[in-house]
Ligand code: HEM
C-alpha cells in the first residue's frame with residue numbers, strides 16, 4: 218500500500234497512499250500553479266472583456282466613436298437632450314455648453330457648441346469624456362462629430378468653441394423621452410504636454 | 419533539513435521533539451508549529467484590528483467630532499477592515515487548517531512543509547509594511563477596505579504603494595497556503611479515507627482553497643493595475659485616459675464576493691464537526707452539506723455585481739445579479755436546516771464550543787436574512803452604503819467567521835495543549851461576546867434603515883442613542899477578547915489533563931492521537947474503515 222518517495226527538500230516524503238490519489242504531487246502542484254497564472258491573466262482579461270460588453274450593451278452610458286451613417290428624420294417624435302459640462306477635480310478651465318438643452322427629432326443631425334477657456338498662465342491639454350443617461354440609450358446616441366474625439370490644447374487665456382454634432386437614433390425605445398449628455402473635462406497636461414499651439418476643436 | 423524529513427531515515431520510530439529556541443519557530447516545517455504561529459498571528463491582528471474598531475466606536479459614541487480627525491478616522495476604518503479580513507480571519511482559518519487537516523485525514527504533515535513555513539513568514543512582513551504606513555507623513559490607506567479607484571489611485575496618500583505591496587505579499591501567502599491545502603487533501607489522505615469520508619472541515623477547506631486559488635490572483639491583478647495607473651501612466655481606472663473607474667469595482671468584487679465565502683466556508687466546516695459532537699448524533703445530511711458548499715462556492719462567482727447595484731448597470735444586469743444572489747440562499751438554507759436537524763432530538767449539552775456553534779447558526783442566519791434584503795436590487799438603492807450594510811456583514815463575519823473560530827479553538831484546545839480550558843471562564847467569554855456583539859451590531863440595522871451613512875466620523879443627532887448603545891456593546895465585546903487571551907494562556911499553562919478524546923460524542927481521527935498531540939503524528943498512516 219505505502220510508497221516512499223525519494224527525499225526532496227520541497228515535498229513531503231512521507232508515505233503517500235497510492236490508492237487515494239493517482240496524481241503525483243509535483244504534477245498536482247504544477248496544475249495548481251497554472252491555474253494561478255491563468256487567473257492572474259484573467260484579471261487583466263477583464264479589461265477588454267468589460268470594454269466589449271460596454272460597447273455591445275451600452276453599459277455605463279459609454280458612447281461609441283464617430284458615426285458615419287445618416288438617418289431619415291422622424292418629425293412625429295420629440296426628444297429632449299440636456300447638456301452637462303463638468304470639470305474633473307483639479308481642472309481649472311471654464312467649461313460649459315451654450316444652451317442647457319435642445320429638443321430634437323430622432324434621425325435629424327443637431328449641433329451644440331461647448332465653450333472652453335483656459336484662465337491659467339500656462340498652456341494646458343484637456344480631454345473630455347462623454348456619458349449618456351439613461352445608460353441604455355447610449356447605443357442610440359450617435360456623434361457624427363465631437364470635440365471628445367480629440368484632445369484640446371489651449372494657450373494661456375485662450376477661449377474656444379467646440380461643436381458636437383449628433384443624431385438620436387430612430388430606433389431608440391419609445392419610453393426614452395429625455396436624454397442627458399454629460400461631459401467631464403480632465404486635465405491631462407502632465408500626460409500629454411502641449412506641443413502644437415492649437416489643436417482640433 | 420526539517421525534523422520531519424530527518425525522522426524518516428531512522429529505523430526506530432521514536433519521535434523527534436521540536437528544535438530548541440527561537441530558530442524552532444523561524445525554520446520550522448512542522449504543521450503544528452506553523453498552525454500555532456498562524457493562530458497567534460491571527461489573534462494579534464484581531465486585537466490590533468479590534469483596537470482600531472475601538473477608536474472608531476469611541477469617535478461615534480456621540481455625534482460631533484471629539485477624539486480623532488476625520489482623516490485619521492478614515493485610516494482607522496480602512497485599516498480595521500483590511501486587518502480583520504486579511505490579518506485575522508483568513509490566517510486564523512489557515513492556522514486551523516494547518517493544525518487539523520493533517521490530523522483529520524491521517525497525514526503526517528502538510529504536503530509542502532517548506533512552502534508552508536514561507537507562506538506563514540510572509541504575513542508578518544506584509545502586515546508590518548501595511549501598519550507602518552500609519553506612521554508615514556501622508557498617513558496610511560484611507561480609502562476603505564474596498565479601495566475603490568480613483569480614490570485609491572488619483573487621490574490616494576503616498577503610502578498606497580506600500581499598501582499595494584502588502585496586498586501582494588498577503589496574496590502570495592494565501593495562494594501558497596491554498597496550494598498546500600489542496601495538495602495535502604488530495605495526496606496525503608490515509609488509506610481508506612475516501613473523499614466522501616472526509617470530515618466537513620476538510621471538505622469546506624478544500625473548496626475554500628480552490629476559491630483562494632481562483633480569486634487571489636485576480637486581486638493581485640487588480641492592485642497591479644492600480645500600481646500601473648499610479649506610477650506607470652496607464653489608465654485602467656482613469657476616465658481621462660480612456661479607462662473606467664467602474665471597471666475597478668467589477669475586478670474588485672469578482673475577487674470580493676468569493677472572498678466573503680473564503681471567510682465563512684471553513685467556519686461552516688468546523689461547526690459541522692462541533693454540532694454533531696455535542697448533539698451526540700451524526701451530522702444530518704453529510705452529502706447534501708458537501709454539495710451545498712460546492713454550490714455556494716460556484717454561485718459566489720456570478721453574484722459580484724450585487725455590491726454595485728447603484729453604480730449604474732443595465733436593468734437585465736440588476737435582475738440577473740439579484741436573482742443569482744437570492745439563489746445562494748437555497749444551499750445556505752440547506753446547511754442551516756441540516757445543522758438544526760442534527761440538533762433535533764439530540765442529547766444536547768452546551769459546553770463552550772457548542773454555545774459558540776449554536777450562536778453561529780442563529781446569528782449567521784440573521785446575517786443571511788439581511789443579506790437577502792440587500793440582494794433585492796430596488797431595496798438596495800436605499801440600503802446601499804448605510805449602516806444597514808455594516809450590520810449585515812458584521813452579523814455574517816463576527817458570529818459567523820469569528821464565532822466559528824472561537825468554537826474551533828475551544829473544541830480543539832484540549833488536543834493542542836493537553837489541558838482542558840476552564841469551562842466556567844469559557845462560558846463567561848461566550849456570554850459576554852454574545853451580548854456585546856448583539857448590542858454593538860443590532861442597532862446598526864435601525865440607524866442604517868433610517869439613513870445613517872457608513873464610513874462617517876460624525877452623524878445626525880437623531881442617531882445618537884443607538885450609536886451610544888452600539889459603542890457600549892463594542893467596548894464590551896472588545897474587552898472580552900482580552901479575557902479570551904487570558905483563558906487560552908491559562909489553558910496552555912495548566913488545567914485538568916485532557917484525555918485523547920475529551921468530548922464523548924466526538925468523531926474523527928484527530929481524537930485517536932494523545933492530547934496534547936505529539937510533535938509527529940501519523941508517521942504510519944492509520945487505517946480508515
Ligand atoms: C445569503 C447570503 C448573503 C447575501 C444574500 C448577501 C448579500 C449582500 C449584498 C447584496 C451586499 C451589498 C450591500 C450593499 O453594499 O449595498 C453585501 C455586502 C457584504 N456582505 Fe453579504 N451576503 C450574504 C452573505 C455574506 C457572507 C457569508 C459574508 C461574509 C462572511 C458577507 C459579507 C459581506 C460584506 C463584507 C459586505 C460589505 C462589503 C463592503 O461594501 O464593504 N455576506 N452582502
Ligand SMILES: [Cu+2]
Pocket residue numbers: 674675678721722724725
Ligand atoms: Cu457579495
